Amino acid sequence: xxxxxxxxVAGLAGAAVSLSACSGGDTExxxxxxxxxxxxxxxxxxxxxxxxxxxxxxxNIAAFNKQYPNIKVNTSIAAYKDYWSKLRTQAEGDQLPDxxxxxxxxxxxxxxxxxxxxxxxxxxxxxDKYPQALVDLYTVDGSHFGxxxxxxxxxxxxxxxxxxxAGVPIPTDGWTWAEHNxxxxxxxxxxxxxxxxxxxxxDGQGSYYNxxxxxxxxxxxxxxxxxxxxxxxxxxxxxxxxxxxxxxPSLQVMTDTSPTVLFSNGQAGIFWAGSWMxxxxxEDLKDPAEVIVVPLPxxxxxxxxxxxxxxxxxxxxxxxxxxxxxxxxxxTEEAAKTEAANGTAIPAFTGTQQAWVDGQPEWNLGVFTTGxxxxxxxxxxxxxxxxxxxxxxxxxxxxxxxxxxxxxAAKNLAEQMDALLAKE
Amino acid sequence: xxxxxxxxxxxxxxxRTHPMSVGAWPLLFVGPLLIGVAIFYYYPIVSNLYTSFxxxxxxxxxxxxxxxxxxxxxxxRPDLPSAxxxxxxxxxxxxxxxxxxxxxxxxxxxxxxxxxxxYRMLFFMPYLAMPVAIAQVWRIFFNGNFGLLNQMLxxxxxxxPPYWLSTPGFAMLAVAFFGIWSSIGFxxxxxxxxxxxxxxxxxxxxxxDGANAWQQFSRVTVPLLTPSIFFLTIMQVIGGFQLFDGLYxxxxxxxxxxxxxxxxxxxxxxxAFVQQNKxxxxxxxxxxxxxxGIVTAIQFWGQKKWVxxx
Numbered sequence: 001x002x003x004x005x006x007x008x009v010a011g012l013a014g015a016a017v018s019l020s021a022c023s024g025g026d027t028e029x030x031x032x033x034x035x036x037x038x039x040x041x042x043x044x045x046x047x048x049x050x051x052x053x054x055x056x057x058x059x060n061i062a063a064f065n066k067q068y069p070n071i072k073v074n075t076s077i078a079a080y081k082d083y084w085s086k087l088r089t090q091a092e093g094d095q096l097p098d099x100x101x102x103x104x105x106x107x108x109x110x111x112x113x114x115x116x117x118x119x120x121x122x123x124x125x126x127x128d129k130y131p132q133a134l135v136d137l138y139t140v141d142g143s144h145f146g147x148x149x150x151x152x153x154x155x156x157x158x159x160x161x162x163x164x165x166a167g168v169p170i171p172t173d174g175w176t177w178a179e180h181n182x183x184x185x186x187x188x189x190x191x192x193x194x195x196x197x198x199x200x201x202x203d204g205q206g207s208y209y210n211x212x213x214x215x216x217x218x219x220x221x222x223x224x225x226x227x228x229x230x231x232x233x234x235x236x237x238x239x240x241x242x243x244x245x246x247x248x249p250s251l252q253v254m255t256d257t258s259p260t261v262l263f264s265n266g267q268a269g270i271f272w273a274g275s276w277m278x279x280x281x282x283e284d285l286k287d288p289a290e291v292i293v294v295p296l297p298x299x300x301x302x303x304x305x306x307x308x309x310x311x312x313x314x315x316x317x318x319x320x321x322x323x324x325x326x327x328x329x330x331x332t333e334e335a336a337k338t339e340a341a342n343g344t345a346i347p348a349f350t351g352t353q354q355a356w357v358d359g360q361p362e363w364n365l366g367v368f369t370t371g372x373x374x375x376x377x378x379x380x381x382x383x384x385x386x387x388x389x390x391x392x393x394x395x396x397x398x399x400x401x402x403x404x405x406x407x408x409a410a411k412n413l414a415e416q417m418d419a420l421l422a423k424e
Numbered sequence: 425x426x427x428x429x430x431x432x433x434x435x436x437x438x439x440r441t442h443p444m445s446v447g448a449w450p451l452l453f454v455g456p457l458l459i460g461v462a463i464f465y466y467y468p469i470v471s472n473l474y475t476s477f478x479x480x481x482x483x484x485x486x487x488x489x490x491x492x493x494x495x496x497x498x499x500x501r502p503d504l505p506s507a508x509x510x511x512x513x514x515x516x517x518x519x520x521x522x523x524x525x526x527x528x529x530x531x532x533x534x535x536x537x538x539x540x541x542x543y544r545m546l547f548f549m550p551y552l553a554m555p556v557a558i559a560q561v562w563r564i565f566f567n568g569n570f571g572l573l574n575q576m577l578x579x580x581x582x583x584x585p586p587y588w589l590s591t592p593g594f595a596m597l598a599v600a601f602f603g604i605w606s607s608i609g610f611x612x613x614x615x616x617x618x619x620x621x622x623x624x625x626x627x628x629x630x631x632x633d634g635a636n637a638w639q640q641f642s643r644v645t646v647p648l649l650t651p652s653i654f655f656l657t658i659m660q661v662i663g664g665f666q667l668f669d670g671l672y673x674x675x676x677x678x679x680x681x682x683x684x685x686x687x688x689x690x691x692x693x694x695x696a697f698v699q700q701n702k703x704x705x706x707x708x709x710x711x712x713x714x715x716x717g718i719v720t721a722i723q724f725w726g727q728k729k730w731v732x733x734x
Contacts, residue, residue: 085697088482088483091483092483092484109482109700113481113483113485115483200680201678202678203678251680252568252587252591252680253568253569253587255587255589255678255679255680256568256569257567257569384482384699386698386699386700387699390694390699393678394683397683401680
């Protein structure tokens with residue numbers, strides 16, 4: 001029964017897309033990848049992790065099948081936590097799916113070990129229609145390996161009720177670190193939590209990567225760690241200070257109750273989080289009307305970390321031309337429009353984001369897309385990103401909690417990270 | 425079965441089948457099991473031993489032989505002593521499950537107890553449930569903000585109870601408590617069957633001699649249970665050295681207390697699957713195997729002094 005209703009949804013969505021695909025069909029002739037024709041018969045496997053995006057995926061595959069009716073795409077799905085270990089096992093056994101989702105921390109690992117097919121030979125990809133930071137993220141040693149699917153940036157979710165109770169103006173037009181910290185302190189004085197974030201889980205993307213770049217520091221440059229840079233230390237210290245003066249709850253409080261829950265229960269004034277939190281928060285919040293999104297505060301400069309997924313093809317695919325065609329079909333303007341209409345992620349294709357922003361007009365979601373266009377910083381990666389992300393997890397939480405001086409922790413982290421980078 | 429000796433008369437050769445067939449038949453029956461054990465246990469161990477002398481790329485390719493480098497790296501790791509200490513501490517604490525189980529099993533098997541089956545079932549049920557699922561329940565119990573435990577502590581006047589799962593030290597205790605709780609079910613079943621093997625006459629004789637309940641328990645029950653107790657101790661120690669899932673499910677990789685609470689297997693997991701260092705991970709795995717082997721050998725050697733086989 002589950003499968004049946006799932007197919008029904010996919011079928012309906014597919015019909016909608018094929019209608020729009022027809023209108024724009026003549027601008028996009030088929031036949032990418034040389035020998036591929038409308039009669040090509042092939043079977044492809046496709047692997048992804050987000051079940052919320054199944055309708056989008058199925059709809060876009062249906063559109064692909066309008067063009068290539070004899071190419072059958074078998075999808076499989078795994079929860080995010082299992083996705084990467086399954087993918088790795090498949091890679092070790094030469095059993096990678098033909099087409100799959102890729103993210104920033106893993107792209108260099110897979111591309112650098114010859115697991116992915118270069119897609120430089122796809123001639124009609126409109127590369128200038130995707131955010132440059134994302135195109136660069138999926139370019140390894142000068143070759144394109146993935147076409148951006150969607151993106152996310154970071155912003156502050158604000159609880160308007162708590163702001164009003166504390167007598168703090170809502171910073172719709174942006175704010176500085178000082179204003180942010182002042183607001184958090186005043187909210188904390190009313191008994192609520194001033195600000196919460198995933199900083200305790202050493203999730204740089206949602207917290208200190210942003211403040212490091214805002215302070216003028218950096219995470220990695222020319223394969224060298226930037227954590228020890230005094231400006232980076234300032235970006236890290238930002239969080240230790242918030243915890244020290246009580247504006248932010250202790251790491252223990254945020255470990256036992258996640259920041260998401262604290263915010264959606266109305267216990268926290270400011271929540272640093274990514275655009276991917278919009279849908280979950282809409283579902284969990286008791287009163288969505290008391291929430292609005294504002295830009296991250298700025299220090300020396302304004303910055304928000306941008307990251308996004310890409311579609312990639314396995315280097316070992318038996319139907320390489322068909323696989324590459326699928327990668328391309330899943331990232332067209334039409335595919336992006338489907339993505340935006342379903343509201344699950346911000347599509348990467350320029351000009352298609354408005355539908356996503358309009359999905360929740362009162363929340364001012366344009367903050368996320370404006371950030372991406374105007375002041376976003378690429379998610380920092382190297383070949384073995386996971387290795388030094390794990391170091392952050394081992395070293396930084398003690399410093400955020402005030403148990404070790406931040407400067408010392410950052411120096412220690414930078415040294416160990418440089419040792420790992422040297423091994424890559 | 426008759427055998428021939430060098431000096432004795434030759435047995436009539438016709439009366440028995442060819443000696444080779446006698447040797448081959450048993451092998452045929454154990455064969456499937458042996459093949460299974462060889463493929464799923466011996467081969468991986470040997471393969472792991474080889475891996476521990478190599479480095480590979482993240483996908484297992486590009487294998488290079490590096491001698492004992494991985495072992496040198498392991499023994500000079502700054503976090504090895506604490507991981508070893510945590511593992512030993514955990515193993516020591518969960519060993520308490522054995523005496524605790526002896527007491528519980530003896531009470532369940534008391535003559536004349538009503539609802540014995542129900543008690544057995546209640547104690548055994550945790551063993552059937554999925555450990556990771558149970559760990560989630562215990563996480564809620566230990567939760568520092570709203571957990572049942574801290575609510576109770578506050579109710580009896582302790583105003584500032586600790587964050588059990590995110591404070592180093594307490595976190596290890598909480599995980600060990602979970603370990604004890606989840607192993608009692610299995611222990612009780614093993615001990616119950618051991619208790620059934622004790623002849624009732626022994627108790628009658630003991631009470632005729634004027635032994636009270638405690639004396640009967642300590643002089644009759646416990647000594648005759650020692651084979652079961654020994655078996656459980658071995659299993660409990662091995663299980664203790666393999667601590668991972670309880671730690672991972674209850675604390676998780678992003679817990680501020682995890683750095684002080686890592687076990688040896690946790691180090692292995694991190695090295696092999698997070699840091700992508702297969703050779704280093706294999707070396708840790710070998711280290712654990714040898715360590716468990718030594719501890720188990722010592723236990724087998726020591727059993728002569730305290731285990732009574734009838």
